[in-house]
Amino acid sequence: MPFLATEDVGTTVRRKLTPSRRLAVWERTGGRCVVCEAPIDGIRERWIAEHIRALELGGADDLSNMGPAHEICALAKTRDDHRRTARAKRQKIRHIGAEASKRPLPFGRASPWKRTLSGRVVPR
Numbered sequence: 001m002p003f004l005a006t007e008d009v010g011t012t013v014r015r016k017l018t019p020s021r022r023l024a025v026w027e028r029t030g031g032r033c034v035v036c037e038a039p040i041d042g043i044r045e046r047w048i049a050e051h052i053r054a055l056e057l058g059g060a061d062d063l064s065n066m067g068p069a070h071e072i073c074a075l076a077k078t079r080d081d082h083r084r085t086a087r088a089k090r091q092k093i094r095h096i097g098a099e100a101s102k103r104p105l106p107f108g109r110a111s112p113w114k115r116t117l118s119g120r121v122v123p124r
């Protein structure tokens with residue numbers, strides 16, 4: 001896995017998608033799906049304006065981060081994005097200490113018992 005610079009990501013606020021913005025999204029790739037790179041038939045196939053880097057993963061809500069995608073392709077990508085977001089949230093919760101471990105180390109700081117230097121076990 002390549003090294004990625006760590007930065008705090010939060011969910012970006014989603015702006016309203018007007019028809020003219022939707023057209024601009026389509027024109028950005030000339031109607032090619034940003035997921036599978038196949039051309040999209042705008043009349044026969046359902047397509048959505050996809051955020052290439054998901055908003056919930058800190059992606060920007062502007063044209064540089066958007067492109068058209070088949071609805072089917074976008075659903076698969078969204079499922080993967082949700083999985084990655086959930087993982088990132090779990091990591092962040094652990095990292096900032098927002099939740100104590102469910103399995104604290106025996107006699108660790110979260111344990112109700114402690115072992116003294118002489119080896120006796122006493123309540124903390």
Ligand SMILES: [Zn+2]
Pocket residue numbers: 033034035036037038069070073
């Ligand atoms: Zn596609």
